[in-house]
Amino acid sequence: MMIAVIDLDNAYASIEQLFDPALRRVALCVTGPNGGNVIARSQRAKALGIPMGMARHEIQPLVTGGQVVVRAARFATYHALTGRVATLVQTFSPDPIEIYSIDEQFVRLDHVPTARLYAYGQQLRRAILRLAGLAVSVGIAPTKTLAKCALEAAKHSTDRVRVVTTAAEITDLLAATAVEDLWGIGAQRAALLRGAGVENARQFRDMPSSWVRQRLTVSGLSTQAELRGMPCLPFVTERGPRQQIHTSRAFGRLVTDLAELRQAVCTYTSRAAEKLREQGSVCRSVGVSVATNPFREHLPQYSQGVTLRLPNATDYTPDLVAAALAGLERVYRAGYQYHRASVTLNELGPNQPEQGRLFGGKSAASGWRDPREAQLMATVDAINRKFGRETVRWAGAGLARGWGYRTAERSPAYMTSWREIPVARVR
Amino acid sequence: MxxxxxxxxxxxxxxxxxxxxxxxxxxxxxxxxxxxxxAELPLNLNDLLCPSPTTTYYFRAAGMVATDVAISDGDILVVDRSVRLRIGTLVVCAEEDGFAVRRIGVVAGQVALLTADPTLPPLLVADEMTIFGAVTYVVHQVPQGTGQVLP
Structure with missing residues (x-):
């Protein structure tokens, strides 16, 4: 069996460059939607030595000096475009592909003869470049973990496709892979391995299995088996509904006022509730947390979270907002400058409205729901789907939003708003 | 049914x-x-304008100069990356400072991107990122008049 892993090069930065030719020749950094930290870099920005996670304010001198251009992320665009790439990749395989992350897919290559694997990789790469305008790297090997090693090697090569099939090729590849770069080995485990004198993936592969099992548990053992060419990790072609829905943003500026935090928490909760209804789930508890900016070391630091259990599992926005705001009251401390708030919907389960009525008295505690609540939510969701997100929103989310976007740097909604599609000059 | x-x-x-x-x-x-x-599915404009949804993009046309195709300021251009390019295909291409509409032509035996304005220099195709895709449709809203409303 052979497996390919396909990964978009500098995904978010490349997408911004696709839609704005002026960004193609500059060092581009993409930050979170509200500024915050760097989450993607173009090749030139990498060459300048800007690390991932660098705070927006730390690159300001480079922006002022004209060396770096910043865009604040527009996830709707990335989502739309990476979905197209996954659809294109699927056309290259008769078997369902695994969408591993927003910019990465696994493809089973049982149908491709070994001698044709490299040509297959190049063909895939050319097709995605032509049809989606984005460059990908491809790693091909007998297991997922080996394919990820081959992918790392491909990213550092000029032809961007690396096929590793024979025992000798695999051994060479692993000898050149540091344990830190191994898929499934976190920083902690890598440090443990280094401590035991294991520096590269080849040495790790050749350690006794009993030793690995003892130190790194069963998951370390399956990583090792995969390096030995035995596929252990399942091929996940369909994912169940999410078990947790998380909305978290860094604010455009530091926020001290409880009223402003309430607006932000209300907005995040409304959005999370929308996602909850989209997947047909209800939730049983709501988590809220707030934090100051850890990069502003001279300011007093604080971060706190709390989870509240709801009397009934629900998808009704007003109930969820009420719980989230009650949580906010508990974690909020005056005198700090807040940088981030997050809302998490936990203990998700399927929405089965009849069940409540079967056992039903007409009280909230027994789970009876007014059918008009569901109708109201369906109407709000339908309007927002049709006319754009937040056309109808909860008054608590506020109208003036000081905590919101640094609009000047926000990437336009190239693929999701008719008002913001790219412009082409005619003359 | x-x-x-x-x-x-x-x-x-x-x-x-x-x-x-x-x-x-x-x-x-x-x-x-x-x-x-x-029973058949009723007509749907997407089927006509966007037969290949995974490779179709929309652009807003800007500029008032008459060209050999009727594109007006503010029109929506349907651009499909999957369309095979030929000499004569109208395309959206990337210039130094943004996108522009040009036609694929030949200048001195070399493929080049031309505009209707003969004074503008042709653009050479530098790499696969130069041409964004072929313009397949132009969506133009017809002005509804400003006169008296009919009874």
């Missing part, structure tokens, strides 16, 4: 539901509508 309104269907079922001597349950389904076999 044609169906009886729900209430009527239930009434019909009450009258006709029967268990035959053989123990088989018989459920009336009504006489099949003649129209049903001719």
């Amino acid at each position: 044609s169906m009886l309104p729900l209430g009527q269907a239930d009434d019909a079922r009450a009258d006709l539901d029967a268990t035959t001597g053989s123990g088989l349950s018989v459920t009336p389904t009504g006489f099949a509508s003649q129209a049903a076999e001719h």
